[in-house]
Every structure is written in C-alpha cells, then in structure tokens.
Amino acid sequence: MTTATGVRETTFRDAYREGIRDALIRDDATFLMGEDVGRYGGCFGVSKGLLEEFGPERVRDTPLSESGFVGAGIGAAMNGMRPIVEVMTVNFSLLALDQIMNNAASMLHMSGGQINVPVVIRMTTGAGRQLAAQHSHSLEGWYAHIPGIRVLAPGTLEDARGMLWTALQDPDPVLIFENGAMYPVSGPLPANAGPVEIDHAAVRRHGEDLSLITYGGSVPRAMLAAETLEEEGISAEVLDLRTLRPLDGAAILGTVARTHRALVVDEGWRSGSLAAEVSARIMEGAFYELEAPVARVCAAEVPIPFAQHLEQAAIPQPETIVAVARGLVRGDG
Amino acid sequence: MTTATGVRETTFRDAYREGIRDALIRDDATFLMGEDVGRYGGCFGVSKGLLEEFGPERVRDTPLSESGFVGAGIGAAMNGMRPIVEVMTVNFSLLALDQIMNNAASMLHMSGGQINVPVVIRMTTGAGRQLAAQHSHSLEGWYAHIPGIRVLAPGTLEDARGMLWTALQDPDPVLIFENGAMYPVSGPLPANAGPVEIDHAAVRRHGEDLSLITYGGSVPRAMLAAETLEEEGISAEVLDLRTLRPLDGAAILGTVARTHRALVVDEGWRSGSLAAEVSARIMEGAFYELEAPVARVCAAEVPIPFAQHLEQAAIPQPETIVAVARGLVRGDG
C-alpha cells in the first residue's frame, strides 16, 4: 500500500483521528460536524483534541438533531464544502435516513446531473459491547442497498487511516462505517500511511481451499479463523470487501475462481444481509465454478441482547466460521 | 381460499378499503390513523367514506409527523389498542424508521418478552407512475431485513382484502406494503372474501420448467410473463412470496425442487434486494437440485427517473422476465 519508512503501533481510534486531522489540515473546505465531536472529544474519543486545534467552526458540536445536521451537511456539500458529518452511531442514523436516501443519494440523478453531494458521513457500527438492542445495529450492509451513495467499511488500520481523504475527494456522498468494538484495537501502521483507494476489495490473506469473504468488524475474525483453519490444513483466502457499494464483483468472482468455495461472514442480520448479495452474485457469476454451495455466517436474527453470552451467541464467532468452513471443504457441512 | 358464493369485480383500492372497514366494524380496539386518511379520503382514496362511517376518533387525521404518529401507534398498541397506522407512502416511512426498528421491532425482545406491539403499519410502495426519485421507492424487501417485524406484500385481490385482519390479530408489529400502481387494477373477488393466513407463500400458477419467485406489484408481471412463456412452450410456476418476513423458505425450496430453475423478480434495487436473499437461500438449500444458476430481474440501481421511458426501463418488465426465463430454460442465458 505504502512503502513503510517505519511502522508504529496505533489503535483504530487514533488512525481515524489522524485521518480526520489530516483532512482538516489539507483542505479548508472540510469541517467536522456532529454530536459531541468537539468539547466532549467524540463519544468514543475519536475526535479528541481536534476542537482545540481547529476551533469550533471546523469542529462543530451539533444539537441532537440527526436529520437536521445530516441534511445540513448535504446542503453544505452542495455549496462548495466537503463536510465530514459524524452520526454518533448507526443506530441513530435511522433518524437521518430520509436525508440520506431521499436527498444525498437522489440529488445528482434527480437534478439531471447538475448537483452532486460530496459529503462524507461517518458513523460507528456493530455489536459486541453489551449495548443491547438499540445500540448494536450492524447496518452497513443494509445501507449498501441504496444507489447514489458509496459505502465504506474499514477493516484494517490502513483503511481506517486512509479511506476518509479519498472519500472526501469523491464527488458523491460516501458513508464510512467504523466498527465500534475495534476502536481500542491496536496494531502496526506504517508511519507514512496515507490515503487509500476505495474502489476495490483486497485479498488480506491468500489461500486455496476456500474464500472467506467479509468486511469491517468481521475481517479480524475471519483472519483468526483462517489461522485456525491453517493449523487444520485448510488454506483459506480472506477477501476484505472494503467498499460495500458499489461492490467489487470482479474481486468476488476472482477469489471464487481460485478457491471454488466461499463462505461469507457478515455481522448483519442474516436475511437480506450483504452476505446474501455476495452469495447471489456468486450464484450468477460463478455457479459452474463452485464445488460447494456458498455459505453464510451472519448475525442471528434477533435484536441484539444485552447479556454477554447471548450477545456473543448472536454475532459471528471465529469458531463458527471455522466450523462452517471446515464443513464446506470437507464436504460434511 | 374461501368458497365463493359469488364473485364480483373489485379494485385493489376497494379491497383494501373493505379490509379496513371490516376491521373497524369487528374490533373497537382498532382505529385508523395517518395523514389525510379522514377528510381527504386517503391520498389514494383507500379510506374514502370511512371517516363519515366511523368518526374522527377511529379514522384519525394526523399532522405531517411520520415519526410522531408511527411512534404513537406503537405506544397505543402497547396499551391495548390495535392501531392501523397509515404512512402515506414508503418514501416517507424513512422518517419513521427509528420508531419502526428501534421501538416496534425491538420492544418485545428488549423487555424480555413482556411488552408486545400489535400495531399494523400500512404504506403504499412501488414505482411506475412517474413520481420520480423521492416518490418511487420499493423498500418492502429492504424492510424484510429487520427481525421483530412481519412484512406483508399483497399481490392479489384476496390478499389485499384479507391480510389486514390477520395482521391485526397478530401480537407482533406487521408492515403491509400496498403497491400503488395496483390500486386501480380490478379483478374478480369472491363475495365472501375475508381474512387470509399470513405465514405462507402461495403458488399462483403451477409449472414445470422454472419457477418465477416474486411478490407484491411484480406478481401480475410474473403471471403475464408466465403466459407468454407458455405460448413458447415453457411451463413456468409462479410463487408469490406474500410474506417477506419471515420468508417461507420451505415454499421456496419446494418450488425449486419441482422445477430446478428459478428466476426471482423484484421491484427493489438489485444489490441487497430480497431477490438476493431468495437466491442465497436456494444456494444454501437446493444447490444440488439446480440445473441453472438462479437469476434475478430487479430494478435498475438508479433513483427512479421521472421520464416514462426511463422509469419503465428501470423496473422489471414482463418482456425482460420472459427473456431471462427463456435463457435459463434453453441454457442460452
């Protein structure tokens, strides 16, 4: 991605912050706006320190008015700015869905190509922190249904650091979903890490026996599963979709062409998940390549429960991925 | 369904009205609430005359406050009533999504089984009437992603007439999507048509060569296509899903077991469509039965344009269905 002149240990939280800070420095048309991004330092600490550095016009605290300030971000984007709108979590973004679907996603088309909306909307997503039904949605795959927006789901530190700038350069609305459970996770990041492209999926691990196709918060779980599988003598390729809309169909068919078996791992609810779309695309584009039916490991179809053991049972676990993958390869699935 | 003592010609509009009227007569815990359901007679004339018959408490005009009155319907349902909440069209329901997903769908689970929400939310859906990007969404398949709600899509007069009462008897929240273009369509309905069950898909036409799996506004198009196919010597079965959540998986696998080929027709945008879910289920449950990959005919991935020729090109047409079906069966698809 970048030639590392050095590598440092960083958290996702810090990588996201660096991306925002970088954008605020590089482009004065960019500003950050959302609930508690300023004085509080961001609900999850992502924007800590930015108010002090950039001032309240460029790091703007908003009232609790998701539809209002998302709409305002869209309007500002229509008028020369490059706003980064933070919706604290995907759960609250439902309040702004009208603005996202009916305005941001439709504007360019409905105006006959005249008015584009270069807004970036960031939000936290995902379960796993015992936040219960109203604070644990994983809806990035669901958002990917909407034409007119791009949907990004960073699953690595490089992408957490680098997707924002590229998204801001994009003339169209981009939604970035940050997995909440990953904020404190740390790992090595090249010192000179910077913008990354946002059009393609990436093979995170090469393998021959099956493909684990996933994104966002499930990437580390799929990687873990792949390691376990390797110990069992099963070679798993891990494809990180990265961009959920538009989907990189070629990469999906490409990995299946290599491995002939696919398992899609998705933290969204199973029915109508992005995993279903991936499966359908493989059906359509690689049916005759398949040595086994494409499988899915998704979230259970329940509002996410509070109790830890129930919550963990509701979302994809490495052990489940391993078990299903084993079944696919050994044919006893 | 019902033993017909007689048959009359009825429109979908009238069938829906009859269903509402019947419910208002049978159960005084039921009331209808929504924008312009009363004095205006319903945006599409569905509730015309009901205000006069039942009075303003049971046919309640609401202000333009989708989140507010949908939430109020949920609250009333939690407190002994059986509200029928009309959201004028699915396009505006985005404003109420917080209430639908975070409250209606989550309440029972998050309260540990204590508080159920027997609300029915009706809305118009679909394109085809040159209403352009903000008034043409087909999101019923998308809504079917949400655990905790039931999603119904009447595709026949019987279902338009009969699903409401059954939905009202259901202890859980039910969303009914009425295809707007079908309101003026008329056909024969048994004089004694009444409530219908809401758990199963229905084979609308038997066939042997392939299955057209569809729902709602695409049912008539699939039936038309099946007729054309028959003329070409291709025998198509038409499965009307009827209930989009929970999906009748057995019926889907059942029809594929008979025909070994499936084409899913869906007015929703293709990526992340309900059609993808159907395809994925067939992948998982009937892979080895398939003689061809499951195909999809969906809406183009564009905000629906105003111009008639573009709009028609954006949504599934019988000719497209026929062409794709032919390809599937003849193997040249």
Place this chain on the structure above:
Amino acid sequence: MTSTLPTGRSGLDQWDGVLLLREMLRIRRFEERCVELYSASKIRGFMHLYIGEEAVATGVMQALRPQDAVVSTYREHGHALARGLDPKAIMAEMYGRVEGCSRGRGGSMHLFDADARFYGGNAIVAGGLPLAVGLALADSLRGRDVVTACFFGEGAVAEGEFHEAMNLAALWSLPVLFCCENNLYAMGTALGRSESQTDLTIKASSYEMSAWAVDGMDVLACADAAREAVELVRGGGGPCFLEFRTYRFRAHSMYDPELYRSKEEVAEWKTRDPLDALARRLREDGLLSDAGRDAMEREVEAEVDEAVAFAEAGTLEPVEDLTRFVYRRDVP
C-alpha cells in the same frame, strides 16, 4: 422576535407594479396551460399548482440577488419561474424531455437549475429545510454575502425536520429566510387539525427567530416583507421567518376531489386573487392601461406557447443513459 407586520409598508412608488403583475401572470398562464396539458396526458405524474399563491414567490424573488440560493418544494413552478428559470426548460422537464431543466429525470416536482442557484424541487415535506440550513452554513463559513430562501407549506411545520432546521439556523445564526406558505391546508388537513398552535409566527419565535405574518395575497406586502427580512438576514441578524397567508385556488394535486373544503370558501378567497387586486390598482393608478394589459397577456401567452413548442420538440434521453448521474464518478 415579533409577530407583527414589518414596518415601513410601501406601495407602487417602491416597486415596479407592472413587472410584478407580469411575473404573476407568467406563473398563472403557465400553470393554466399545464392543466390542459395534463388533461391531454402530455404531462404526467404528480403536479401541484401554485395558482392563487403567485404573489408570494413573485414578491420574495424581488428581494433576492443572483448569488442568493432558493430551495423549494414540489409546488415550485411559481418559484422557478419567478427565479428566472427558462420556461422552456421547465416545460420540457414536465414533458420528461432531455432538454428539461433536470434532463427529464425530475419532472414537475424536481425542477433544478444550478446556475440560477435553484436547489429544487424537493418532494419530501420539510426535507428541503435542512438543505437550506446547510447551504447557508457553507455561505456563512466562507463569509459570503448570500441569503438562502427556503419555501415550504404550513403543513411542514409539524415535521421534526422543520423543528431541527429552525433550531440549527437560529442557533448558528445562519442567513436563511424561511418562507412559510400558509395556504391553510396540507392536502386535506386544515391547519387547526395539524397544529396545537396555529399562529405560526409564535412557533417560529420560540426559536428566538424574527418572525412576521404577511398578507400573501398582496404582492406588494410580500415584496416589502421579503425586502425587510432579507436585509435583516443579510446584515447578519440571523435567520428570519415569514408566514405568508395565502390560499391555493386549485386542488392539492391533480387527483384531489377537494372533499375537505367548501366551494364557498374557495370562492371567497378567489375574490382576493392577487393578480386581480394588483391589476385593479395599476389601472386605478393609471399605471397600466387596458391595452397595456392586453399586450402583457399576449406576451405571456407567447412565452407559454414557446415553452410548449419547445417541450413538444424535445427529445428523450436514450435509455442507455439510464444509469448516468447515479454517481458523478464511476468506478474505473
């Protein structure tokens, strides 16, 4: 924070009454033709007429400069015409032609013109208000001397998006002119069935925003109020709210049996027709002769004829272009 009429009411000495009448007439005749064309199935889809309310758009636009922005609703033919959009492009749009101001993709409810800074044509009630706030936020951040005028009906006032947008605009002291067209009904719902407080200026004032009610049937009053309000907004006084008390003479849309109001009520309001009122005054004041008026009618008719001819001659966007404009940047 006031709900009284603005001071300093002016008259025909202040405004070019003939121009105002012509502007209103352009809207009236354009829409009358639209009705005919709708009956002839030349125009389809939803169509919402502004007839009766012409004074509002006409008056407000007098107070705006080219660099100002306008956000409107689905009932926006009047705003678009008064803002100076080409009637040919508007009519072609309603025909679904590629020559239309939105390339036929928008239709009657989605007229757009980036050059005129006319940001739609928004068909979600109250959905345009947050956009207006954002447009104004950008201007404010950039220190531009620009006002955003945002039109919406009184029905929008019940929506949460209204509330959020009003608060944001006032809180951040943004240059937005909120133009509420109170025509007493939202489809079939009378204001009193939709708002616990029917004095909308009181509602607006509760956001610490200057708010006035204006006679929306009097184009001079509308122009006056808009001028005063725009001055305030432009001077950095924060947003302003104008409630224009008006009435639509026609049905809500083309499918409205009008069960919710009496013929008498409509007739009563028609006696206050803004065109008639101004025309009468112009004649009385000797500013417009009958011959002048006839000439104006002919000119306006010619403009409408030309628009229709243009639309009729328009072409359809090739179906292959269906997926254009979903994204400005296509994936390589």
Place this chain on the structure above:
Amino acid sequence: MTSTLPTGRSGLDQWDGVLLLREMLRIRRFEERCVELYSASKIRGFMHLYIGEEAVATGVMQALRPQDAVVSTYREHGHALARGLDPKAIMAEMYGRVEGCSRGRGGSMHLFDADARFYGGNAIVAGGLPLAVGLALADSLRGRDVVTACFFGEGAVAEGEFHEAMNLAALWSLPVLFCCENNLYAMGTALGRSESQTDLTIKASSYEMSAWAVDGMDVLACADAAREAVELVRGGGGPCFLEFRTYRFRAHSMYDPELYRSKEEVAEWKTRDPLDALARRLREDGLLSDAGRDAMEREVEAEVDEAVAFAEAGTLEPVEDLTRFVYRRDVP
C-alpha cells in the same frame, strides 16, 4: 400557558419527608454500588447514573397512581426504583441475569416492568416521547383515568421527535406529563450550544401546553409541581410540561472524561445536593433524628446488599433461548 412556578407551594406538612428522603437514598446508594460493581466488571455496557437528580424521579412518582404509566430513558435507575420496581430485579438485569426485570436482555438502559406500567428504559434520545403519546392516546380513546409520565433530558428537546410528540399531545389534548430533566448538558453539550432558546418552558408553551420550571434539586418542589401538573392533566386539561432544573453529579456514562465542565461547577452544584438539603430540613424540623437517619442508611444498605446477592445468585438464560421474544407468535 405559563412559565412561572406553580402556585400553592407546600412543605413538610404536605409530604412525608422521611419517605422522600428514603426514596432518594435508595437511588443514591443503589447507584453508588453500581459504580463499584462496574469497576469490578460485574456490570458492563453503557451505564448512566442519576446521582444528583434523585429529587425529580422521587418527587414525580409521588403524584402518580399505580394505573399511571411511566416512560423513561437510558438514565432510568432512579425512575425505576422510585416507581417501585424491585431492586433485586433491576440489579439482576444489570448483571444480565434471566431473573432481571428484562430477563437480562435489556441491561441498564432497558429496564422494563409491565406490571408497574414501566415502559422502559428507552435509549434513543427522544424516542420514548412518541410512545408516551401513544400510550396516552389509548387511554384517552378508552376513557381511562390514567396519566402517562414521560421523562427525558433537555438534550432531547432539539430532536424532531420531541417536536412531533409535543404537538400531537397538545393537539389531541392527551394526558401526558412531559418531565424534562434539564441537567444542563447532553453528554458534553451545554444547553446553550444546543438550543437557540434556552428557556425550555417557552419552547413548550409554543405548543399551547402548560409549562413550568421547577427546582429539580428540591424534592418537595418536584412533588408539588408534579401533583399540580398531574391534577391538571387528569382533569382533562391536556398535556403538561415540567422542566426540572437539575444537575448530574457524575459523568455522563462510565467513559466520560468530563472535559466540558469545570470541577468548580460540579462542586457548586453539589452544595445543592437534594438529599443533604432535605436531610438538613428534616433534622431542623425534628422529623428525623440522627439515629433515625442511621437506621435508614442501614435499611437501604441492606436492600442494596440483597439486590446484589440476588443478582450474584442469578442465572443466565440458556443460549438456546436466544431467538425467543423476537416474535410473540412463532410461525407454525
């Protein structure tokens, strides 16, 4: 429509001060224990403390009857305890045990008790308000003599759902008591950064709703105001809005570095601790001796101990039951 304090302020002759103190102490000690348990990782997830605001829930609940309904937020331990939910079931819920009041599925933010008519524990800011309107609508349609008390923070006032719910309740004259707990901050956002109009009673009045501000640090004032408001609501006077001016002594949740307010400000407010104030008064009036107070402390501590023991002894719902309660009716 008034924004003054209710008339007829009463004192310790009107209310059982000892009982009020005990109720507040139950909340305080319960939550203090929760903090310890959180540090020990016995409780997880988001947890929002009510410490400092106890007078509000305690006062309001005095005015309610068992048939009345309560809707609360994620900061609802105090409301739940004051409403009479079993502390054992609450603590077990926070432990994620099946013996919890929501079977461990809800946690701290989603306490429910259908028998107590306690409708959560709602964690979407302002999301509970439309529910309260609906509960009250049902009561009104059924002619039941029931009031729904709906609690929310001042941060909720900026949300569209607040606006829509306020209007519906006032428009339909529904028996809702809106209890706004104005603790000056929404997470780290001070009221003045969130509302153009910071006098919330003025906002509420703009819906034609009676609205008063109340000293939320004075439990007697809270009880008085609630009684007066509930009488009005119960008498068919439509909804009422009470703004309780209060303060949270602790962080917003367990992960809040409190960068947005000064230690001095917090210390200043702590001098107005509602428990201290009432305890002082009770002692001065000779209504509660030091011994009595000690006994009360011991009783309350025993209750908390018992709750913790109950939670500790609680069991986990079998994983096989994960998909229970998604639907009440399972498909055959």
